Amino acid sequence: MQKTGKVKLPPGKKVAVNLGCDFDAQSIWDGSYNLLSPAYMSRGEFGAEVGAPRLLALFKKYDIKTSWFIPGHTADTFPDICKEVLAAGHEIGCHGYVHENPTKSTYEQETKVLQMALESLDKLGAPKPVTYRSPYWDFSPNTIRILEENGFLYDSSLMGNDLHPYYPRPVTPHSDRANEFGEPSKILELPVSWFLDDFPQTEYLTGGQEGQRPAQDIFDRWASIFDYACTLDGACYILTTHPQTIGRAHMIQMYEKLINYMAERGAWFATAAEIGANFIPD
Ligand SMILES: [Zn+2]
DSSP: OOEEEEEOOOTTOOEEEEEEEEOOTTHHHHHTTOOOSHHHHHHHHHIIIIIHHHHHHHHHHTTOOOEEEEOHHHHHHSHHHHHHHHHTTOEEEEOOSSOOOOTTOOHHHHHHHHHHHHHHHHHHTOOOOOEEOOTTSOOOTTHHHHHHHTTOOEEOOOOSOSSSOEEOOOEEOOSSSOOEEOOOOSSEEOOOOGGGBHHHHHOOOTTSOOOOOOHHHHHHHHHHHHHHHHTSSSEEEEEEEOHHHHTSHHHHHHHHHHHHHHHHTTEEEOOHHHHHHTEEEO
16 A cells, blocks of 8 residues: 655645745756757746746745755756855755656666766755656656665655645556555655646647636636645645746736645645655654
8 A cells, every 4th residue: 555644734734835836947948858959948947037037936926935956957057047046045856857758768878867966056056955746747667766876855756645745656557467666765755746836738839738717717627626626634735837837927926826725725835855854643
């Protein structure tokens, strides 16, 4: 059975909420889509130059600390805004170097990418990250081991639960018999969900992803998931946003409305590391 548990919440709070920012900037278009034309680069530039400052201002207005998962490539390309994120007191999490897909990487390749990512965050002056988010929301068979070897305490990339943290188990899939689970990792998983991600719902990719859903639809879904989380004991709500996506005019207004909605109903806004540190296993 899955090893899970509950988040210990401050008095009067109902759900632990992490308003995560995946600060992909230009790296996602390179590492995940191989789209390097000026238009895609400009979309990443928008995230760094316009979206990120809007988000920082929004979090400052509501005195919210959250987690920014910054690829090494973003730290190297846009160091000034990354330093502002750091100076504002947010958690800096690791998010690959150039938004790689790790699923087919060798142990050596994946380790090298992680070292590059950590070196770039170190150059910013960030503390050594304790939380990892896979840029591709997927792992190779070696990823958990590599994270353990590099001292990570938390991961936020997997989907084996939705509203409670858990300890992920390696799984060996078989097509002719039962799959096999290994022992749970010591790394605590703060689970993500494509339903709690702004990117697939709104970003338009020519010939690929339609996106462009109305902001109200997204608000309704995100609020509904939060309402359900409020009925559970010690739940966490891990939202994933991207400055180049949530930073658009119609989205940032919706986001502020959502922050108010959740604040009025007992959200404890916290970093991933704070949520992880307050986890109590069953
Ligand atoms: Zn990302």
